[in-house]
Amino acid sequence: SQTIHQWPATLVQPVGSPLSLECTVEGTSNPNLYWYRQAAGRGLQLLFYSVGIGQISSEVPQNLSASRPQDRQFILSSKKLLLSDSGFYLCAWSGLAVKDEQYFGPGTRLTVT
């Protein structure tokens, strides 16, 4: 069966520090991968998605970047965090068929102080 992992689960970082959040998927190959951000009490905002290794599409201009160095690994990064980067970050994957649902990881709670 497929599983999706995210780490760390929680992170407290000072303003101006770098960021690296990792997401890995097991049990499937060539998945579509997604990064979402969720502000407190709000809906999910799609940040990046990837349909293959090295292929990244950005949905929202921001202080963040994403990379996909391996087929089942998706990394969210920042060189210098802002206070506004605080939130709950969710990684998700889906199959390639249009009917395939998205499966979400457990998320990372990021607090920028």
Add this chain to the structure above:
Amino acid sequence: AQTVTQSQPEMSVQEAETVTLSCTYDTSESDYYLFWYKQPPSRQMILVIRQEAYKQQNATENRFSVNFQKAAKSFSLKISDSQLGDAAMYFCAYRSAGDAGNMLTFGGGTRLMVKP
């Protein structure tokens, strides 16, 4: 661009009663998918139910069912025999059938409280 609107920020229901959560969406496309996701306090997103726009029959999953009105662009979720474990944030989501990336557009969510 597609938009998804959930007009009820919060809803409450008595245990064992029925509650309906509303969702409307805006699209010019004819072929798409609609989803309801549940996010309990653990914040793990869980798919509740899915509806294909080309299907006229409303989807049903145990105590969960939808009322899909394509012409009205409405997609409501009905929870029957509500249980304490149903307390969560519920998100409606839209996906275009023509989108190669299978991206979802989410509504703002409805917080459901279940009273014992």
